[in-house]
Amino acid sequence: MELLPAGIWIALQGMALVFALLALLWGVVAALLRTEREQAAPEAPARPGAKQELAPALVTAITIAVLTHRRLQRKEAAPAARSHQPGALLHASRWVAAGRTRQNRSWPPGRG
């Protein structure tokens, strides 16, 4: 029983040390997170009239390239520009399909 105060004292010292170390660690982590957050802070969304990060010449070049590509695709009737696949008869009406068949027949049936 006479050792109880000493035991309580040692326990208190140990707990104080642990909590002190935990507080120190918390402080270090908080400091690190703050530093990290400051470094990786997202850029504010560009507002109209805000200063461009890209050089104007680069923006011009990208715009010209995109427009040229789009024009080339139109000229070549590339798939991206098409409203239907060549050869697809889905868009053709029966009227047209039957009419083309008649147009391409040299002689009526029974006279060949």
Place this chain on the structure above:
Amino acid sequence: MIQQLDTLRAMRERALLGGGPERIAQQHRRGKLTARERIALLLDQDSFQELGALATHQSSEFGMAEQRYPGDGVITGFGKINGRRVAVFAQDFTVLGGSFSVVQAQKICRIQDLALESGVPLIGINDSGGARIQEGVRSLAAYGEVFVRNVLASGVIPQISVILGPCAGGAVYSPALTDFVIMGRSNSYMFITGPEVIKAVTGEAVSLEELGGPVVHASKSGVAHLLADNDAAAIELVKQLLSYLPQNNTEDPPAIAAYDAAGRMDDALNEAVPCDESQPYDMLAVIGRIIDHDSFLEIQPDYAPNAVVGFARLDGYSVGIVANQPMVAAGVLDINASDKIARFVRTCDAFNIPVITFVDCPGYLPGVAQEHDGIIRHGAKVIYAYCEATVPKIAVITRRAIGGAYLALSSKQMRSDLVYAWPSAQIAVMGAEGAVRILHRHELEQAADREALEREFVRAYREAFFNPYKAADVGQIDEVIEPRETRPRLIRALELLRTKVQQNPPKKHGLFPV
């Protein structure tokens, strides 16, 4: 099996090399791509399926036994251009100068047959020194095999020839039988007989360029439809051209998503035609303001420039444009212009492409030379082509539509579906001065002041006939429209006519006035 695979792979490797690295380097030094490089540029990546890569000739005369190359100077196969199936052959100049052999013919014929049976366009890239002399008459007969297939496929599938090297002798007739010929500006020529033979036979001295260079064929003979600065540009033109054409004669050309407002009206058109009728204006600028922005591909721009033909888009749909060019010879119809227009109208008709005609023509060109060279026969081609065509046909008379030219260029009687006229249109049997001298000959002969009276008669004639309203009165014009309305009018009319079906009387074939 492993050994057999190794053998196959080694043979394929050899086929890829064509005539060998040295000849490939020589081809590059001439500023030309090899056949394989051309095909790689033309087709979508990894879409090419080669046929007959290992075929070789069977000749042994004249040291040919040692000159065997897999593929025998031509690469054939099928692939895709922007996702569209096509058949293609490309002659390989690095192999025996691309000379045309029996094996070459067999390979080309095979791909022609496949293209026709599958209903897909055929593209041929020509770069050949001519027939393989060592094979004698067999090589000549082989040309015939290709020609007959060109003819059978004509009007069924689009056939496009690209000349990127020599094309001489009998070889010229295969491209000539196809629908479009594209020539490289710096490296191509076509002729039946070369300068040396001409010198020996007729004594005429002429250079290769002057005889059969690309400029000659694009501006004088009319053999070439388009010129390209280099191989890559020629291949780009093939892709553009194909974008206006269908896969075959039963299908429609690919339509693209509309990118120019259908209802767009360009006020500048109202001032496009000068008040002074003797002033020319650029019909190309007028066309450019009506069609979808930047969609015009002019065909034969340097041949008979008094007529303009080409492909364009209206609301994303492919159309053929025919027009007179008042900037050149007042847009008159002469022999070459008649040929150019007639051929183009027939091409559009074969491939289901509507024809829009912009008319500003003072008539057929008068002159002894024209009459003697057959303006009657050639002019008849225009009439024949328009009458025969069953595709939608719309005419827009912008200014003069005088005499035979009015009739020939997509008039109502040529089975045009719709005829529009601008308020500036002048529709008459002949020019005012000529008409007055015939109509009022006696009065003019007896007049004290002949010039003043003639001026008065001319003014009266102009007032009576040089407007579109007389023709509209008698139903020869469907509607007189403001020039700025032309685009929406055409688009709405084509929307109606998209399902037009018209059938000609059954016949073996007509007798086109060639």
